[in-house]
Amino acid sequence: MTERTSRTVLLRGGTVYSPADPFATAMLIEGEQIAWVGSEGAADAYASVADEVVDLAGALVTPAFVDAHVHATSAGLALTGLDLTDCASLPEALARIAAHARDTEGVLIGHGWDETRWPEGRPPTLTELDQAAGGAPLYLSRTDVHSALATSALRARTPGLAELPGHHPSAPLRGAAHHAVRHAALDQLTDDQRRQAQLATLRRAASLGIAALHECAGPEISSERDLTALLALAAEQQGPEVYGYWGELSEHGGVERARRLGAVGAGGDLFVDGAFGSRTACLHAPYADAADSGSTAESDVPHTGTAYLTADQVADHVTACTEASLQAGFHAIGDAAIDAVLTGVRAAADRLGPDRVKALRHRVEHAEALDDKTIAAFAELGLTASVQPAFDAAWGGAAGMYVQRLGVERAGALNPFAALLRAGVPLAFGSDAPVTALDPWGTVRAAAFHQTPQHRISVRAAFAAHTRGGWRALGRDQEGVLVPGAPATYALWRTGELVVQAPDQRVAGWSTDPRSGIPGLPDLTPGTELPTCLRTVVRGRTVYQRALSG
Incomplete structure (x- = not known):
């Protein structure tokens, strides 16, 4: 278990997204908790007692995000291996499968095919898949992970597959048949590959x-x-x-x-x-x-x-x-x-x-x-x-x-x-x-x-x-907000102009007027650049960091 910190850290010179003070520019962290949120002038009183003073250089401080639905191993396999999510056609997908098969030993695991985005409007046939994989066992989940392609070699390693609901001798597998070939593939992962x-x-x-x-x-x-x-x-x-x-x-x-x-x-x-x-x-x-x-x-x-x-x-x-x-x-x-x-x-x-x-x-x-x-x-x-x-x-x-x-x-x-x-x-x-x-x-x-x-x-x-x-959703109502007494779980961002964005700009528009008393967030209008994460902190521990400027 990673040792917890008890240090005092003062963040100042940025924008703090907090209901405690919509104009906050600074935040004090003591150990795992937020101790104070406020203005730049008041931050001077804490600078001398802080173990670390961080010049935000205009960065935005917000509560860190929570992703409420993930599949970590499958997501990691897609990040590091065969991912067809951005393939624009069936031939491109087959070429990517073939390249991956040439460089990988053992059972192949991939993700992301979506025939609705391809001009051909169909997934690979079993023959095409077998040829692209070079005869290797391959599990390839559809983008929604509710059906999958499996080569003949993987099907042969899945006992009783033909008798399971959702089985088809050549088309994508669904239901219990899909779950069976997925288990057959994932069971081949070593502990190190999973890690x-x-x-x-x-x-x-x-x-x-x-x-x-x-x-x-x-x-x-x-x-x-x-x-x-x-x-x-x-x-x-x-x-x-x-x-x-x-x-x-x-x-x-x-x-x-x-x-x-x-x-x-x-x-x-x-x-x-x-x-x-x-x-x-x-x-x-x-x-x-x-x-x-x-x-x-x-x-x-x-x-x-x-x-x-x-x-x-x-x-x-x-x-x-x-x-x-x-x-x-x-x-x-x-x-x-x-x-x-x-x-x-x-x-x-x-x-x-x-x-x-x-x-x-x-x-x-x-x-x-x-x-x-x-x-x-x-x-x-x-x-x-x-x-x-x-x-x-x-x-x-x-x-x-x-x-x-x-x-x-x-x-x-x-x-x-x-x-x-x-x-x-x-x-x-x-x-x-x-x-x-x-x-x-x-x-x-x-x-x-x-x-x-x-x-x-x-x-x-x-x-x-x-x-x-x-x-x-976890029953932790006190978390996910930057106020004194809350856990010090937050992220720092390099971003452009901060605005108040309504769901329909024809009605409420964008606002940068500080008199509104509503803290701003990055402009997320389609086409604008998304914020860049500079630091992620979980209960006072920095778990990711990059330069605050530059």
Whole structure:
């Protein structure tokens, strides 16, 4: 465990984003806590007693970010290995696979293909994949990680694959078949390979001003060994804190296993359904492009997606978690899946009393297909919406994947952040890395400039969801804000002009008027440069640092 600091540090000569003083330019840290926030003139009194005085040189000081949904090992493997996220065509993807195969021994693991972005409009065939991989075993997850490609060599290493739901002899694998080939590939990782991948994620997060990560683990998406290794690594490293979630039903021992593994919740990616891109998100009405799924068998076409859990299973799990005083959580994207979650949580509230259920702040991950009725139910049941604004940036808009899969009307209703906030539903922002990149300011921008204008929220609200919202989702209401007595967890930024940005600039515009008494944040208008992280500090410990000037 890294030794804690008891030093006194004075930051001065910048801008401090604090509700304690909207005009603050300085902050004093004593050990792990913030001791004072105030003006430059008052800082003189502390300069002589501080162990270190940091000249901010105009830098911005903010609470550090919290990424409320990550998969550290998979994200690290994409950072350090085969990542097809930016491939513009099928031939480019095949060429990248071939180059990686020439330089890598053993099982190959890659991520990020997205046929909806390619002119060919299809994934590689099994023959093309085998040729590109040179006959090696290869696991290649789709960008949403809800379906995958696997070479013949990896399929041969996966016992009973042909009998599993979601199997296809040549097309992408879904459901249990996907989980099986993923396990077959990840089981080949050595302890050192896993550690290096996790380190890559922690280091990237620290360099981006992220102080904490919510790891969404589980028996289908990772393993017990993976989660315990990550939690142990985070405890010994000077890097972001990691809070683990274990996504396994109570009927399978999930509550007891979450406790044993050191997880803070029995949830996260506890799948109620899949994802829109893979046509496995569970819907009430059929997919608009179900006939174009590429399947050769009608029975394999998921017209309305896939339901992995029933409302009764949700109810039993929430009941068990609540009785154990443990937070529950579910992955639910499609409207039918979200209805199953809400029905189940309401049933648990009827059994135990609504106050007991609400007190745990049970989570719904992603929660994309919402309407006014379901949003009101979120508020009624005290649910936290753990959401990913970068999904809209990647797949929203008139020509995006959402429209291809759902049509214009349903696509335009997705990710309604403004309506959630109006209803009082707590928001916690994350990336779902490697599905989208660790990119906190980009995430804030995506929420403020949602491609459906009525869903936009202010930069200030989006920033709060990506900082304090992540702590509140853990039940730590005192964290994620720079006020005296709060933990000294913050980041320093080189940035341009600070402004107050409203969700609709036609109504409120941009403001730099100090008389507003509202602290400013960086201008995140699309096309502007995002802030650069200069330092990340977690409970008084510097975990990332670069020059403050230059």
